[in-house]
Structure formats: structure tokens, C-alpha cells
Amino acid sequence: MNLLSLLRPRKPASAHPPLAAGNTRRLHDFHGGIHPPQHKTLSNQTPIRPGPIPRTLVLPLNMHIGAPALPCVQVGDTVLKGQKIADASGPVSAPVHAPTSGVVSAIEARPIQHPSGLDALCIVLDTDGEDRWAPLTPHPDYHLLPRAELVNLIREAGIAGMGGAGFPTAIKVNLRDSQRIEQLIINAVECEPYITADDRLMRERADGVIAGVQALQYLVQPQETLIGIEDNKPEAIAAMRAAAANTDIEIVVVPTKYPSGGEKQLIQVLTGKEVRAGGLPAEVGVVCHNTGTAWAIHRLLSHGEPLISRITTLTGTAFSNPGNVEVLLGTQVRDLLAFGGVTVPDNGEYSYGEYSGRLIMGGPMMGFSIDHPAVPVVKTTNCIIAAPPEELPEPEPEQPCIRCGACAEVCPADLLPQQLYWYSKAGEFDRAQHYNLMDCIECGACAYVCPSHIPLVQYYRFAKGALRQQAAEQQKADRARERFEARMARIEREKAEKDAKRQARLAASRQKQAPGSSTAPTVDMAALKAASLEASSAYKAAVKALKAAEATGDGDAEALRAEADALKARADSAKAAVRDAKDSGAATTPAVPASDPVADLKKAVAEASSAYKQAVKAAKEAEASGSAEAASLRAEADTLKGRADELKNALREAKEQAPAVTPAPPAADPVAELKKAVGEASSQYKSALKAAKAAAEDNADDADALRARADELKARADQLKAELRDAKERAPATVAPVAPATLTTPATPDTQAATDATAPVAASTDADSAARAKRMKALKTAYNMASKQWKDASAALERATREGADDLAVQQARVDKLKKKADLAKEQLNLLVDEAKAAMKQATGSDLKTLKLAAARSESAAREKTAALAAAREAGDEAQITVLQQELAAAEQAALEAARTLKQAVADQGLADV
Amino acid sequence: MALIKVTSPHATGQQRTGRLMREVMLATLPGLAVLTWLFGWGSLINVIWAMLIALASEAAVLKARGKDVAFYLRDNSALVTAVLLALAIPPSAPWWLTLIGVSFSIVVAKQLYGGLGMNPFNPAMAGYVLLLISFPIEMTRWFAPGEGPEHFMGSVHLFLGRYAETVDLMTGATPLDSFRTWAGDATALANEHILHGVFAGVGWEWVNVAFLLGGLYLLWRGIITWHIPAGFLGALALCALPFWLYDPARFASPLFHLFSGAAMFGAFFIATDPVSAATSRWGRLIYAALIGVLIWVIRSLGGYPDAVAFAVLLLNLAAPTIDYYTQPRTYGHDKAKRGTG
């Protein structure tokens, strides 16, 4: 025995050694626990009685844990006993059946026993007293059924855990194939005082319970099956032992100690296994079911009965005839009180009459005070206690905690209830959580022993609620953010889609209006391509949004999917349009447009043939290694080859159709480009020269290499210069020194207007702005270069002046010249910028400044809203928050759009880097 | 009468703080009886006097703090503090000594910290140390066992402060005092009558036996757990053993330590004060063991003959830290947590 176990108070293994002697296994102990007075004989002396058939039954749709069931009957429908009246509405849900025959008189919110105290949707049944059964199908040969079908039967019968929380049984028995269950544990401990429902059930119907357990065995295929019963139920133990005599089911007698019937505690007692915090018993190879559940399964299989009744203990000295009753689900507590002999004068619907004392649903340790005499018995209601104040008196006033530690001694979860209490009370929930507040099973043992009668569990519930709310709020915030992002993505997508449509329309009209013109097809092509690109990006955005929606489980995933499909179709057709345009462009306009398809084709051919080569290589390797895939690889290579050939043919054709294109690229470009190249090359040369000189001065090792490189660069620069000269000669019109484009393309508003007259506005604008953007870029480069040179030269001049050099005049002249050049470039550039701005104004209806202003204004509006929202949050003004949230979303959207318009306009006009 | 609507649990155990405190007082009766038998009526008179002061000062503070006086008095915690302090001070104590000690315990050491459950220091021991420092003569004036005032009126005289003529005749060293004085001198130790009772110091062995009995009663009633007495006495004995084996002339035997001075009283009644002790199982064991070690160190090496009060107060300070490091491992968690989050 180790020291630690010495530190734990040990209780004798069993108060009834002869009973426990039947055990063949070593039991384990759990920490803590208490021994409250049992009060069991009050109710376990008489056989189970059938309950009343009250005038009305109230059947909540959420009797189980999980999604509420969905009614499948209408008000006014006549239903038979056992007929399904509500369907399971999700994977974690359970249907509801009519407990007797009658007429559905209402489907409405009624008070139910729930910690929240809120009413819940219930099906109200006016019984007809005839108790007529619906036709039932028993399944005595269930082991011939596939397991999945049996699971489904259990699910359809609405069976849910009848001891604890009411978890749908079908889920617990529906194990994955990979799950191995070592122990199937039937919880027949019934450790809470007063309750004797399982006790009586086992005494009287042990055979049926065992039969139900066998069905569970068939479902989960455990290595061993243990039924844990507390040693205070000798009759039940005897009956169960007799019933289980010829089975592999083991009846294990566990010492009486509260709360050994807690799932985790029982698992520990029987197997010594500990379930990880927040984990499920299945993780340690254990499933737990309740005795009542086993009985319900037996009824289902042997008689075909769904879960419509349960055994409930009516106890407490206020009952004149306490005992166990087979109660129809939905029976209201007041009917049971009357049935059990508690006088409840029915003066008004929501009154307990003269009754005073406690009314508890569940046991005295974990049960709930009944708020309302009209609440119904549900699948988990194992006990109703009506105890006068003499029996369960008013709680005494809370005294200060004296830190006696009695609570920690009895806590089955081995918590420090005292610390939990201090921190819960002080509102320091994070600290309480640090002390594992969430592991508290609310067994009430700590409060039971507390000498200062502190309602400890109440504090824990409060703190847990607060923590849960915190978590929920966090989650809500996260959700809102996700939703916002998804919406933004959608807006973007829609815009892209719209743009794509517009572009496509544009392209189409242009093609119609200007067939064969030398520029239209080009634009056409570009527009189509852009449209296709945008369509596919819209599709991608849609897919992303869909994925996000699926991840968050949002309801509109279906709609999104449909949308994504539509977008895909559109993207495909846009692609097809591009392809068509290419083909037709090649056919109709031999000159410029063909360059695109040819280049594309070339690329495709290259790709295809390299793919083919790779495939061949792979195939060869596979063949060499004798791999089985060789054949398929070879086949693939062949297909690839076919494709490459096809492409090659296409390329050849395209080339034939566009013979003029390749040799003569657009005229202005090469000159500008060459110029740039020359500039670059010579500047490279210069810096290389400088470096070489510096190296030579330093006597560095690499001076020679640097010099060589400089020479090389010089040669390259010279060559480029020569080329430039050639190009200039070939295109004499464009060689205007600074701004070639101004001379070749319409730039002034006048010419613009002239163009407007002849071509569709949008088309020319687009074409213009594209050309202008290009020119602007070139000009900007030229300007930058010139001004840099000028600055350099000025600096050199200054230095020379200072040093008294003798070529000052020359240098001065050079500076002047360069300055002039830079100024000129700047002027041209400004002209173009103005022009672009004007064009933008025309295109967007407002100028750059207005756009910028609009963007800034909407952004600041969004910011204001954010601030207001924060203030409202602080003030906790719910209504205000909602309104502001909507406003903020709108403002943010407006800001986003304004920013995008601005950006788009700027980009369209090539102003981005001016 | 209305329906009782509360959250679970609906049943509660029998334990009540007031009852618990009453049992603690009950458990001191054997010790009180032996003290009275050995040293006259002084202890009893002082206990009753202290209880009256405690009730009065607690009521006054509660009233000043605007609390329900009757309700809070019912927890009996003030009475326990009074009884424990009165048992700790010498039976020759005059009324004002008790008055100062108890009112300080209740008003300052307990209520000023927020009342029951909030005081970091054991109130009785805080009062004791205050008196020991302020009135060292009165606080160390013990009679030789059996030499106390013979009549009840003698004790009353002492209580009223009219002791000068008689008291010096009767006082004598306690076993712990005389061991301190003669430690290292084997013959002197052998000649000290008071050191050689039946199994420990004369008279005081019975005081300790009586408190041990009371303590066992508390254990049996489940009012205290075994952790604190066991840690306390075990550590004290374990510290004493090797040194005694090494040099019995310089160091007292474990048995002597366990049954001298306030050892049993401290182990079962003082260190077990739940409010100021550590709370976890391991924490209590460690807390009490450290008290035991400190007591041995101060008795054997320090300047005071006994050390329960100092040791307890020092460890009161350390209790939160001990709790910090000794949280139990919660079910389903791999390891115990540390700290307070």
C-alpha cells in the first residue's frame, strides 16, 4: 500500500460481507464519498404498481439530450398507444411515442422540469382511457438482424438513458468497428437515498433485465459484462444472480457509498479505470447502461413496445402510499401526487394547494425542486420525493466557511470544494476553473458534509453557468466573424461575377460591332480572358465560401453549393468563349490576335511534349523494375504523345494562319524596351566599372574579374545601343525623344471625342487607358532616370566646383541638359496623368479626389460605428448592439466597396504607381 | 407555509459548525481537569473568564460591523479561541492578563481580518504570543505540580492579582525549563526531580496524556483528521530521536518531548485549527510536520523553553504556500495542478 492510499480515508469494502463474497473480482475504491441515511425501505416494500392513465399527458419534445424531436402528428389527430408522435430530428435525438391512446389536443409550450425554468414545446394528449395499442412488431430473433438494424430499432423506439441525463441509447450502442469494448457495465447501483426503482425492477423482473442486457451484449460485443449493484439491495442481488446464472454476465456487489452510482465512479470501482477529464467511457473501453434501459430494450425486442413508460419511485413521508409505479411518460406530477395519496387540492392550475415541504424530481442529492405541479414525468424521471419539512427541513442559513476541509475529504472527483467555493463566490471564475471546477459532477457530497451548511453546489452551478456563458459568447463572436468573412467573400464573388458578365457582354458586343478591325479582336481577346479569369476566380471564391459554410455547419451550404456549381458552369463557358475567340480570331484576324494563340499553343506544345517525355521515362523505369504499373504508364505516355502531336498540329496551323505576326511585334514597344535595356545595361556597366576601379585601388583580388565583367557589360550595352538605333530606323515615327506614345495615339480630349464617335465608348476607353497606362509607365521610368541623372550630375558639378575642377562649364551644360530632359518627361507624365484622371472621371462618374474622399469618408463612418458599438457593448444595451452591428456591417461593406472602386479606378488608369 | 425550493442536495449531514466547536471544547475537559488537579482552580477560573470576554468582545465587534450578533455567536468559534488561550496561559494568570490576551485574539487576530474563516493566524496563539512578549514574567510563572494554591480562594486571590505574598513560594520550573537549564550536565539532569516522572516530566506527563485523550476523542468523532496530529508528533519525535541517541545528556528523548509542555495540546487542539492550517491532505501533513520540526529546534536550540505558539504562527504564514503546492490530482487528470491559476 503506498503512502498516497494511506492518505485516503478507506471504508470497509462492504457492509455486507456475505453478499460481497459472491464477487469474484477485486473492487477498487474512489476518493471520498458519503453515507447518507438510505430511506429506501419507505418505497421498496411494495411491488411495482401500474400508474394512472391521467386525463392529459404532456410529452415534451426534449425528453432526451440532443435535438428536440419533431412532431409528426397534428392537433386533433387520434393516436394509438405506442404510435410515434414525434420524429428524431438529428443524429442525437430520439422520437416520442404516444403512451396511451387518445387525441392530440395541443402542441404548445408547457412548463417542464428544466434547470432553466423555461417552458418547452410539448405534445399534449387527451387520453381516451381505452389504452388501445398500435400494431407492434416484436423481434425475438434480434440476433439474426444485422447490428445496424437493431440499432435503428432502438433509435426508433425512442429509448434514451433512463438513469442519468437521457442520452439516446442508440448512439451509445452504435459503435465504430474499430471500437473495442472491454466492459459493458450495467449501472444498477442506485446510490442515491430514497430511490428504489431499479431495486424493485430487478427484484421483480430480473429475467427481462438480463434479456435486455444480452441484447446490449450482442450490440457492443464486450469482453465482459458487469452489473454493479450496491450491497444494500440483497433481494435484487439474489434475483439477478439467479437470472444471470447461466450467462456470462457477472453480478458485482459494490459497497454502499454515495456516489458510487456515478458513471465514472462505478467504472472506477468495477474496473479501476479512470476516464479522462472531458472524455467518454468508451475511450477506456467501457460502455455504461442503466438497468431501466436494459428493461426497455427487452420490452422492445420481446413485445415491440417503444419507450412509453418508466418505473418511478414515489416516496417521501408525504405520500400515504409510497412505492414504485410504472408511470406513463407525460404524466404530470400532480396526477402522481394524487395517485400516491398526497393531497393536492386542485385550486387553480399552477398551485400546490396546501402542500408544503419539498417536492423533488430525482434523488435528494442531485434531484431538482419541482417548480410546477404540472411538469410531466419524462424518460429520466426516476423518483418523485414529497417530503414535509420535518423530513427534509429548510436549509439552515449559511455560515462562514471554517476551512475544515470536510468537503475535500468527501469529494469523489478529488477536488478542493472549499477553494472552488471561495473563487466562485468571489466571482473569480478563471481561478475556479484552474481548480477544475468543470470536473465537479455536482454530486452534492461536499454540501452534504459542510458544517457551515454552505450550498456549495449552488455556487458551482452559478460559476459553471458563468463560465459556459463566457465560452458561448466567445464562440458567438467567432461565429460572427466567420459569418462576416463569408459574406465579404460572397460580395466579392458577386462583384467578380458581375464584372465577368459585363466584360463578356462587352466583348460580345464589340465582336459584333467591329469585326475584322485591327484592334478589336485584341481587346476582345483580353476582355474575354479577363472575363474567364474573373469567372473562375468567382467560382473559386464560391468554393471557398462553401467550404467555410460546411465547416461551420451553416445552413446555407446547399445554396452555396448550387451557386458554386452555377459559377463553375459560367467559368467553363467563359473559358470556352476564350477558346472560341482564339479560334475565330485566328481565322478572321491574321495579324495581331494570332500572336496570343500561337504563343499559347507553343507553350502548350512544350508542356505536352515534356509531359510526354516524362511519362515515357516513368514508363521505362517501371518496365525496368518490372512494376505492374508499366502498362498503364505506357498507355498514359501514348495518350500524352497523342495530345502533344495534336497540339503541334494546331500550332502549325496557327502559324500558317498568322504568318505576319511573329516577326513584327508592335512597333513602339521594342524601341522603348530597347531604350530601357540600353539604359539599364549602361548603368550596370557604369557601376561595374566603378566597382572595378575601387577594387583596383584597393588592390583587391577580384579587380580583374570585375574589370572583365565591366567590359562584358559594356559590350552588351553597345550591342543594345546598336539594336536600338536599328529599331529607331525601322520605326521612325515613334522615335520622338521622350514620349513616343503621344505622337502615335490619341491623347487629347479632342481625339478622344473623335474616337468616341467612331467606336463604342467603353471599348475605346478601355483600349485607351490600357495604352495610356503603358505610356505612363514608360514615361515614369524615363522621368525617374532623367531626374536621377540630373541629380547625379548636379552633385558632380557641385563637387567639381568645390574642388575647382576645370571642366565646370561642360558639367554645367550637362546638368542643364539633363534637367531639361527630366522636366520634359515630368511634363509629359503630368499631362498623361491628367488625361487618365479625366478618363477615370468619365468612366466612373467621379474624379480621383472624389473617390479618395468617398473611400476615406466611408472608412471613417465604419470606424465611428465600431466605436459606438464598443460603447454599447460596455453599456450592455442589447437592442442598441444589434442595431449597431447591422449598421457597422453595412458601413464596412460600403467602405470596402469604396476602397475597391478607388483601387479599381486607379489600376484601370495605370495611376497606381504615379 | 410555502414550498421549499432549493437546488440540490436536498439532504444535509448532521455536522454543524457550532456543534463541532462545542465538541472541541468538550474534548479539552480532561486536560482542564488535570491542570486543575495539578495547579489549582486557576485554569478553570481563567477558562470561564476568557469565555465571557470572548463572547462580549465578539458581540461588540459583530455589532460594530453590523452583523447578526446572535447568529454569528452561535458558531461557538469565539468560545473555542477563549478556552484554548486560557488553557495555554499559566493558572496563576491574573484577570487582566486573560482579558488582554482574549480580547486581542478576538478583536484583532480574528475579527479585524474579517471574522471566522478569514483570519490567517490562529487567534489563540496570536493572543498568546502577544502576552508572552509583553508580560514574560506572568506568562512563565508556573507552579510546581501539586504545589498550587490548595484552596479555591487561593486561586481566586491569584486571579484577582493579589498573589505577591504567596506566589513566589509556589512557583517552580517546568520540566522543559529545567531540561534547558541543565542540558549537557548529566548528573544535574539525573538529580532534577521534575524530569523524572512515570515516563516523562513530573505532572506534565499527565497533562499531555489528558490532552491526548481529548484529541483521540476528536479523531474518533471525525472532527479532526489524523494528518495534523500525526505530522506534528511524528516530526517532533523523529527529530528528537537521533539527537537523543547521539547525546542523551544534551538532548531530551522523544518521549519526553511528546509529553512535555504543550506538545499534545498543540498537536490536537492548536495546529488543527482549520481556518489557519493548510487544507489539502498532503498540505496538512507537511504543515504539521514543519511545526513539529520547528518546535524541536526552538526547544533544543532556541531561546524559549516551549515553542508551540511560535511554530504554529510561523507555519500559519506558510499554509497558503503549502496549499499551493499540494493540490490533489483531480479525477481524470494526469497530474495535480500547482498554483492558484
Ligand code: SF4
Ligand atoms: S466543508 Fe464547508 S466549512 Fe468545511 S471547508 Fe468545506 S466549505 Fe468550508
Ligand code: SF4
Ligand atoms: S459536488 Fe462537486 S465539488 Fe462537491 S463533492 Fe461533488 S464533485 Fe466534489
